[in-house]
Amino acid sequence: MAIDYLPLLILVVVSCVFAVIAIGMPALLGPSRKNKQKLEPYESGIIPYADARRRFPIKYYLVAMLFILFDIEVIFLYPWAVVLRDLRVLALIPISFFFLLLIAGLVYEWKKGALDWD
Structure with missing residues (x-):
């Protein structure tokens, strides 16, 4: 009976491994160069006039x-x-x-x- 769930277990394990690799590889291999333009929010090409990082009521x-x-x-x-x-x-x-x-x-x-x- 437990052998019937083996394909499901394999699917879950492979999915989790793929998700970890897909999220972890760019963080490990990609360069991380932060500058002022990358930290600004994109406003459809319009230059933002205020800081976007503020608290909502x-x-x-x-x-x-x-x-x-x-x-x-x-x-x-x-x-x-x-x-x-x-x-x-x-x-x-x-x-x-x-x-x-x-x-x-x-x-x-x-x-x-x-x-x-x-």
Whole structure:
């Protein structure tokens, strides 16, 4: 039974070795000459007027995390919507709990001020 997984193991090992070689060879063999032009960000041929290495406000990260959270919510809702006619009332109970949990999380984020842009 374990012999059946041998091709998969070989594939994973060869892939990992190839990835390490592909990432490591340029770092070992290639020259590393840094100058002012290479360290500047490329702006479609336009000379940058400010430093591109600055911190983003935390509000952008909060919005991104909330987007991912509700995107995952939609992923969980698709299978439920597909089988809704077959399950009838039986499917309504768990999805109601799921919705209540999501609404509680949204209200919590709202109360904490994560949705305020100021």
